[in-house]
Amino acid sequence: MISDLEVAVYLCESRGHVSDELELDAVVETISEHPNVTDVRTHELLCGPDGHDLLRSEIRENEPDRIVVGGGSLKDKRPGFETVLESAGMNPFLLQMVDLREQCSWVTDDPEATTEKACRLLRGGVERALHLEPLARETVAYDTGVLVYGESIAAIDAALQLAVADRQVYLVTEADSPGGLLVQKEFLYPKDQCAPCRAAPKLKELDQSDDVELIAPGQVTSVRGVAGNFEITIESEPRYVDSEACIPCDRCVDACPVSVPDEFEFELTDRAAIYEPFSGSIPGGYVIDEENCVRFDESPTDCTECADACPMDAVQYEETGTTREVTVGSAIVAPEAQPYDADRVHPTARDGQTDVYSNLEFERFFTESGPTNGAVELRDGTEPDSVAIVHCAGSRCEDHLSYCSGTCCLDALKLSRALLEAVPDCDVYQVFDDLVVPGREGEAYAQETFEMGATPVRWDLDHGDWIDLTVTDDGVTVAGTNRDGNPAELEVDAVVLAVGLEPGVVVDDLAETFDLERDERGFLTAEQPITSTAVARDGIYVAGPSAGPDGEHATLTQGISAVGEVLSRAVPGRDVELEPRRAVIDDELCTGCRICLETCPFDAIDRDDERGVAQLRDEVCQGCGACVSACPADAIDQRGFTTAQLEAEIDGVIEG
Amino acid sequence: MTTHEMDLRGLDCPQPTLEIGVKASELDDGEVIVAEADCSTFPDDVRDWCEKTDSTLISLVEPEPGVYEAEIQL
Amino acid sequence: MTDVLEDPDRETLESVIESEATDPATEEWTPLVVAFLCNWCSYEGAQTAGGARKTVPANVFPVRVMCSGRVDYDLVAKTLTDGADGILVLGCHEGDCHYKTGNYLTRKRHALFTAVLQGLGVHEDRVRLDWVSADEGERYATVTREMAARVRELGPLADGNSGPTTEVTADGD
Numbered sequence: 001m002i003s004d005l006e007v008a009v010y011l012c013e014s015r016g017h018v019s020d021e022l023e024l025d026a027v028v029e030t031i032s033e034h035p036n037v038t039d040v041r042t043h044e045l046l047c048g049p050d051g052h053d054l055l056r057s058e059i060r061e062n063e064p065d066r067i068v069v070g071g072g073s074l075k076d077k078r079p080g081f082e083t084v085l086e087s088a089g090m091n092p093f094l095l096q097m098v099d100l101r102e103q104c105s106w107v108t109d110d111p112e113a114t115t116e117k118a119c120r121l122l123r124g125g126v127e128r129a130l131h132l133e134p135l136a137r138e139t140v141a142y143d144t145g146v147l148v149y150g151e152s153i154a155a156i157d158a159a160l161q162l163a164v165a166d167r168q169v170y171l172v173t174e175a176d177s178p179g180g181l182l183v184q185k186e187f188l189y190p191k192d193q194c195a196p197c198r199a200a201p202k203l204k205e206l207d208q209s210d211d212v213e214l215i216a217p218g219q220v221t222s223v224r225g226v227a228g229n230f231e232i233t234i235e236s237e238p239r240y241v242d243s244e245a246c247i248p249c250d251r252c253v254d255a256c257p258v259s260v261p262d263e264f265e266f267e268l269t270d271r272a273a274i275y276e277p278f279s280g281s282i283p284g285g286y287v288i289d290e291e292n293c294v295r296f297d298e299s300p301t302d303c304t305e306c307a308d309a310c311p312m313d314a315v316q317y318e319e320t321g322t323t324r325e326v327t328v329g330s331a332i333v334a335p336e337a338q339p340y341d342a343d344r345v346h347p348t349a350r351d352g353q354t355d356v357y358s359n360l361e362f363e364r365f366f367t368e369s370g371p372t373n374g375a376v377e378l379r380d381g382t383e384p385d386s387v388a389i390v391h392c393a394g395s396r397c398e399d400h401l402s403y404c405s406g407t408c409c410l411d412a413l414k415l416s417r418a419l420l421e422a423v424p425d426c427d428v429y430q431v432f433d434d435l436v437v438p439g440r441e442g443e444a445y446a447q448e449t450f451e452m453g454a455t456p457v458r459w460d461l462d463h464g465d466w467i468d469l470t471v472t473d474d475g476v477t478v479a480g481t482n483r484d485g486n487p488a489e490l491e492v493d494a495v496v497l498a499v500g501l502e503p504g505v506v507v508d509d510l511a512e513t514f515d516l517e518r519d520e521r522g523f524l525t526a527e528q529p530i531t532s533t534a535v536a537r538d539g540i541y542v543a544g545p546s547a548g549p550d551g552e553h554a555t556l557t558q559g560i561s562a563v564g565e566v567l568s569r570a571v572p573g574r575d576v577e578l579e580p581r582r583a584v585i586d587d588e589l590c591t592g593c594r595i596c597l598e599t600c601p602f603d604a605i606d607r608d609d610e611r612g613v614a615q616l617r618d619e620v621c622q623g624c625g626a627c628v629s630a631c632p633a634d635a636i637d638q639r640g641f642t643t644a645q646l647e648a649e650i651d652g653v654i655e656g
Numbered sequence: 657m658t659t660h661e662m663d664l665r666g667l668d669c670p671q672p673t674l675e676i677g678v679k680a681s682e683l684d685d686g687e688v689i690v691a692e693a694d695c696s697t698f699p700d701d702v703r704d705w706c707e708k709t710d711s712t713l714i715s716l717v718e719p720e721p722g723v724y725e726a727e728i729q730l
Numbered sequence: 731m732t733d734v735l736e737d738p739d740r741e742t743l744e745s746v747i748e749s750e751a752t753d754p755a756t757e758e759w760t761p762l763v764v765a766f767l768c769n770w771c772s773y774e775g776a777q778t779a780g781g782a783r784k785t786v787p788a789n790v791f792p793v794r795v796m797c798s799g800r801v802d803y804d805l806v807a808k809t810l811t812d813g814a815d816g817i818l819v820l821g822c823h824e825g826d827c828h829y830k831t832g833n834y835l836t837r838k839r840h841a842l843f844t845a846v847l848q849g850l851g852v853h854e855d856r857v858r859l860d861w862v863s864a865d866e867g868e869r870y871a872t873v874t875r876e877m878a879a880r881v882r883e884l885g886p887l888a889d890g891n892s893g894p895t896t897e898v899t900a901d902g903d
Contacts (some may be wrong), residue, residue, distance in 0.1 A: 102780025113788035624829035625800030717781025
């Protein structure tokens with residue numbers, strides 16, 4: 001019975017800050033008159049060790065039902081007082097704090113007015129205290145599973161590292177296979193080592209890992225919940241080919257009537273509508289490209305050429321996409337970056353006719369399994385006598401990418417070396433203003449490249465399109481301004497534009513789904529990038545080149561660093577504390593109108609369709625109370641801030 | 657109980673809390689220091705200091721923008 | 731929400747705001763304003779005001795909630811009928827809500843409630859919604875003083891139901 005409850009009131013003088021500004025005796029007398037107040041004590045500094053001792057011993061001795069503490073800096077002091085209550089055997093939520101300092105004695109000039117205000121506020125506090133209920137501190141397990149989104153090396157290595165730590169990993173990418181730009185390259189700086197050889201064992205390990213579940217191609221369509229308890233919806237897209245049964249024999253490819261430009265090969269060659277994403281892609285086997293396969297046209301045909309040609313019966317036209325929900329504790333978002341469109345730098349670039357290429361495109365010539373079977377060929381099939389590799393194409397200028405991607409100079413040098421080896425008689429020109437070659441090996445790499453025979457052409461980068469390309473019958477004329485400020489020209493057979501990197505196309509959707517911030521250039525950004533990969537939304541981390549353009553090594557390192565943060569947070573056995581002041585829904589009053597569902601900023605309310613009522617997801621509720629005011633049936637209340645409590649506090653203040 | 661005032665404005669962190677520590681070593685438990693400082697990490701530093709030394713932070717206010725005043729009981 | 735009150739006699743109002751701050755209980759009737767403060771922004775703003783020893787009217791009484799979104803306008807109505815002459819609801823600035831959209835919900839509800847007030851013949855200035863961030867001590871002081879002055883000007887909300895629909899001038903007539 002509320003009328004029986006005993007409330008003990010403790011007033012902190014705050015060493016004069018409170019007591020000097022009002023008539024303390026009058027306050028004590030007034031609040032003592034309240035029928036439920038059994039004890040009023042004052043102390044010079046209640047939040048100090050002496051004050052705590054007093055409070056503790058009196059609670060043990062008198063066993064009041066509720067405690068009201070009046071003083072200053074309540075939010076700071078509250079945890080200390082809660083500990084005192086707990087150590088004295090009292091539920092810490094039976095404490096009501098009343099600010100008598102920052103919002104009373106320190107802001108009111110007149111002592112009489114201060115005294116009256118203090119009395120009213122205390123009365124409000126006492127009335128509220130009468131309605132306080134004991135609350136429990138509950139915990140729920142922090143799920144150790146992790147969702148990794150992306151196809152970049154950051155995503156791949158993150159997944160692998162997490163598997164080493166025995167964590168359940170869901171690796172999702174919209175690409176047909178993880179691999180990203182790494183598998184489109186042939187060589188890697190700084191040792192010009194074979195790129196596919198670096199990728200292959202990682203992909204194989206991923207494929208074979210029991211801990212990593214790969215969903216490719218797939219999308220994350222919703223991320224609900226909080227750190228430790230995310231419910232993530234993953235939609236997988238059908239591949240139409242059984243990856244276990246498929247033996248990449250190419251018979252289906254030969255049978256397919258469709259021929260479309262192959263994006264993997266930068267459209268240097270074509271592919272069929274059924275194809276292997278790349279050699280070593282995972283999960284193994286081919287994929288049917290819905291966009292181009294005639295079975296999925298506007299007027300679909302019942303073409304079965306590939307299925308008929310397949311000796312393993314691996315083609316399955318009836319395959320459908322799946323939607324599922326997984327529960328994980330953390331998420332790492334590490335999509336690949338995309339190379340800047342070279343044809344925005346110059347319209348003839350990558351047009352399929354002129355010998356103007358982008359750096360990644362050009363690198364395909366060196367791949368044995370690539371469009372030219374490893375031969376460096378111009379469009380007319382002959383070997384080039386001269387090639388100009390242009391740095392900073394579409395970078396560091398207002399019209400294109402404003403920043404330096406940090407990898408293209410090294411990439412350009414790397415291509416020179418490959419070219420000089422493949423076509424020793426070729427004149428290779430490196431056209432640049434600045435040479436960005438940081439790190440231990442950079443300078444030596446550059447020097448060596450020039451010693452191998454590449455010719456440095458140092459021109460003046462004028463912010464804008466710094467070189468002009470004119471296509472002639474003989475080749476391409478590269479025009480610019482040299483360091484002396486005079487016009488200069490170079491006539492070559494082919495031009496390679498070393499372009500920078502932009503955030504991947506999926507970043508827009510990802511940012512929305514995962515609630516991620518972007519910087520002015522569109523890159524995903526951690527909340528405190530220098531010290532962490534974590535974003536503002538707790539439990540989610542970003543890594544890889546869509547979080548900032550960089551080379552493979554940095555990308556990989558970022559992925560691992562995100563893993564470090566995940567592992568140190570999501571420790572098996574470590575629990576998450578539920579918000580004690582969360583909502584509570586009364587089933588009986590709930591009419592199932594769903595207004596609370598729509599209102600909740602955290603998606604913390606579900607509808608139990610069987611019973612037709614709203615259901616709170618306790619581990620997600622943050623205790624804001626928005627649903628309480630939204631509910632038209634008054635079926636929801638907030639623990640610790642119940643309607644009865646607030647009404648009581650207000651009445652206490654008004655009545656004084 | 658005397659109050660000891662300290663003007664630590666102009667000092668860069670972590671000097672203010674170091675000075676407070678030095679002063680505190682000369683004083684007895686229960687004595688009070690009121691310290692003014694204007695370095696941006698002072699609020700965090702002084703909270704940490706109080707926790708580490710089991711002192712009571714009676715108040716921490718910002719009388720003017722960028723200037724902090726901490727009242728500490730040792 | 732406006733910072734500056736639209737008032738034909740600004741000078742008089744300003745002097746009332748000043749006197750409200752320093753000497754609130756000069757007349758027989760003292761307006762009572764309940765201010766709902768959100769834990770993360772406006773409550774902290776009030777704390778900052780306190781730390782900087784700003785003057786806040788003694789007749790503005792803070793009630794802390796976690797988010798302005800918790801402010802149920804039923805509760806606001808009840809507070810008025812129980813004896814408050816004015817209500818301040820102070821939340822976080824746009825985009826700053828600790829709970830993402832709480833303040834946005836409050837804004838919508840407030841707009842609806844204002845229409846209800848008009849229907850009841852209660853002046854809409856008696857229920858003011860505004861935004862104060864944690865470091866805006868000065869602003870908190872100004873908003874509370876403005877509110878107290880405005881409510882004094884409007885006069886007491888008569889017992890139980892609607893208040894005067896005509897404005898009371900600043901000099902107490």
